[in-house]
Amino acid sequence: MNPIPYWLRGVVSLLAAGHLGAVAVMTLAAPSGPWAVAQGADWATPPQLAQFGAEKVGPYLDSLKMTHNYHFAENFISSQPDGGPDARFRAKLLDADGKTIDELTFPDPKAWGTVRHRQRLLARALAEDELVVPTEGEMVPAANQRVERVLIWQMGEGQRGAVKAVPRHLVPRDRPTLGPSRSSMILASSYARHLLRHHDAAAVEISRTSRPSIPPDVLFLDGVPQEAAFDDSTVTFGETHAHDGTDAR
Amino acid sequence: MPTTAPTHAESLPDGAGAPSPLARLLRAWDSFWFTPSDGLGLHVVRACTGILLLSWLLGFLGHQGALFGMDGWVDRQAYRELLGLPEGPPAPIGWSPIFLASSPWFAHLLYGGSMLVLVLFTLGIATRLTSVLTWLVVIAFTSNPALSYGGDVLLLILSFYLMVGYLLYGLHSQPRSARNLLLGSRDAEFFARWRSSDEGRTKSTAATIALRLLQIHIAIVIFVSGLHKLQISVWWAGLALWFPLFPPFETTLEEVLAIKESGQPLLLMFAINIATYAVLAWQICFPFMAWKNGARPLVLGGAFLGWLGCSLLFGLPLFGPALLIGCLSFVPGTTWRRWLSRTPMPSETPAVPQREPLASASARG
Incomplete structure (x- = not known):
């Protein structure tokens, strides 16, 4: 050879x-x-x-x-720089009257490990929030134009909130304001459409629950930290109706 | 390209005196890339990768339409919207055979065909063809931008270099029959010639090139990932393993405070620090020990522990085994042959006692 x-x-x-x-x-x-x-x-x-x-x-x-x-994003442990919150999401199937037919939780503990892992990935993709920065001063839109609106999490009682579109200059300035990333909104709607195609429901509401990690510093604090600091925070992405999505049947 | 030719490095032109540094460099380069190696090294990596890919794809059984179909979790409309984002989709979308799956039945057909391809590839059947198809299968099922993660990237690396290896394997030296050119060498078939005493028949430059490419790429992945971890505060502080040990949804504040009250928090943090820095040290030192025979137990042992850690602690099913297979590519084929020759194979212990040949029986009288 x-x-x-x-x-x-x-x-x-x-x-x-x-x-x-x-x-x-x-x-x-x-x-x-x-x-x-x-x-x-x-x-x-x-x-x-x-x-x-x-x-x-x-x-x-x-x-x-x-x-x-x-x-790798996995190097960030919980996809957040400081081993931040882990997330789960819930899909509420609603009938035409707005009554709950069924409620599905993801990651589903009954699903196979590989599928459960992908559900976890989707849950974390839904948890990627963005800091929404308000503009300095008022905004005056051009003629026949609307003022720029942004999506923020409007938080209410008990760490529960929902997505809300507000004019950018009305974003609260007294505290950091978070909103859903555009990709997480797209994925939440897509998953809702998927459920609508496979379940006999008129609408689906996707909500996400996140819980912060307990940092190791807790071991060395003099006192006991407030338990509320590690409470769940739940936000809803709104409802997707069967007639909304172009692909929904 | 199986060949019995001597090491090409030996045939390089040489000056009358001591070789110049450039000549030595060229010789080392030539020896590194073009010394024919035992093809068994490539076959073992292929078999392990095939088993991993089969178990990966089998895990999606019954969910293939939802996970990968165009009316699944990420539907066609979502793909369009993600592509329209100013910052782009969460992960590059590019091209993929799965995008042809316009109907659910096509996704199921693709899934079934992919399983068949992976079985053939794992068994080493028609590897010239099935290696390319395997790469396409991996691309197809790792294209979802919302559901892809680092483990998928490693599958793409493994399948790509195996494809390169098997596209070239046996092309240069073996008879250029239509079967060999189209389907590849039969050397690759499962267990074929693994125990052949004639090692020269399985020496292959293609195996060397493919494994060298894979080795260097894996070394880059491990090293760069280690450096990236140094940028992250919890890794720098040696605390990274705390978080998977105490995941938010499975840990209560009372449980953490119980550790504090037990009086052992320092011991626990010390152990977590050591383990975290051991991970970093292994990753950052990897390129400096991967090609050293003496460090092989460290390389493979670290990869094995990494597998356990990734699977049990981090809940990442693919990362660990894919990295371990990448590290197995550093084991030469001759070493595999030595290891395997010590392992009794079922085919060597026949269930029914064989009849002695007539000649030997009569010779003993």
Whole structure:
């Protein structure tokens, strides 16, 4: 058997080095953070050189599905920087009169481990809130335009709340205000449509319950922390009706 | 490319005196990438990956339409809306065979076909074809932007380099029959020639190239992930393992205060600190020990403990086994052959006593 010719070894070497170099560039182009900034937490931009390189090799790695930078979200433990809240979600199936037909909880303890894990992933995707920053002063919209509205969690009694659209300049300024991320709203609606397709219900209401982690500092505090600090917080994404979704039957 | 050729590094041109640093570098590069290795190393990684992929996909049985179909948890409308977000979807969507699943029955058909492909690939049947299909299967079932996570990324890495390996395996040296070109070498079939005394027949440069690519990529993943952890306060402070040990929905404040009252909180925190820093040390040191024979127990032992930790503590079903398989790629094929030769195989102990050949029986009188 003839050994592999030198020219072929050269070509393979170039391909291997180019491929692995592209992978390495993509890992360098990861934003760092989140770092504490005036408006909560934010991500720092990656090195410009790496970012430039990543833009060049991105399409190649995208075709191979290898664009991950290996800064795994799982490294954040509960998807939050400080081992923050864990989340579950509940779907309430409603009939035409608004009465509850059934209530489903996810992750479902009866589901297979692999399915339960995916339900947990969806629950955490629904728990990705964003800090909503109010504008300075009043906003005057252009002629025939509406003032910009943003979604916030309007909290009520007992750590319970619901999503509400408010003009950006009316976002409370006396405290940090959180709202659902756009992707979590999309996923909540999508899951509701999925349930509507498979259950005989007129509407579905998705609500999310999150509970903060108990930090290890508790072990070394002089006193006992208030139990309310670790209470559940439940928010609803609103109702999705069977006739709302384009795909809903 | 199975071949009996000598190490190519030995055939590199050399000067009359001591080789220059550049020549030494080229020789080391050539030896690293192009020394034919026992194909068994690639086959073991393939068999382990195949078993992992089968168990992964089997776990979705009965839920394939909901998890991956276009009218499932993330429906077509949601895909459109996620793609329209200014910041983009939570995970890149790109292309995927699953996007062809316009109806539920197609999702079921794709799922059934994928299981068949994975069984064939695991058994090493028609690997030139099934390795490509396996990669497509992994892409298909890891494309959901809301349900994908780091473990899926590792499956893509494993299946991609196995595809590269089996696309090239046996192409250079074996007879260029239509069967070999289309379906691949029969060397890869399960248990075939594992115990062959003629190791030269399974030496392959393609196996070397594929395993080297996989090894380097796995080393990058582990190292970069370790560095990323250093950016996160709970890892830096050595507290990261506290949170999965006391998950929010399964831990009450009373339980934590009971630890405080037991008088052992320092001991517990000390143990958590040690374990957290051990994880970081293993990950950050990985590229410096992965290619050293002497450190192999540390590499494989750490990966095994990582598997247990990921599965039991973090509840991540894929991360651990995928990383362990990645680490198994560092074990040379000759070592696998030595290990396997010590393990009695069922085929070697026939259930029915065999009749002695007539010649030997008569020779003993």
